[in-house]
Amino acid sequence: MAKTRESDKAVRPNVFMRIGLFIKQIIDELRKVVSPSGKELLGWSFAVFVFVLILMALVTGMDFGLGKLTLWIFG
Incomplete structure (x- = not known):
C-alpha cells in the first residue's frame, strides 16, 4: 500500500504547477473568444434593453x- 501512495505522489504535480496549468487553460480559452461587430453589439444591447423594460413593467x-389586493383584503 505504501508503494501506491509514493507513486501517486510522484505523478501528481505540485500546487504551483496546477495553478500554472489553470492559468494557461484560461488564456487558451480566452483566445477563442470572438468579439461582436458593432451591428451585433447594437442589436443585442437593444434586445437586452427591451427585455429589462418588459420585466420592469411586469414587476411594477x-x-x-x-398592493391594491392587500389594501382590499385588510382594509
Missing part, C-alpha cells in the same frame, strides 16, 4: 396589483 404591475 405585480407590485401595484398586490
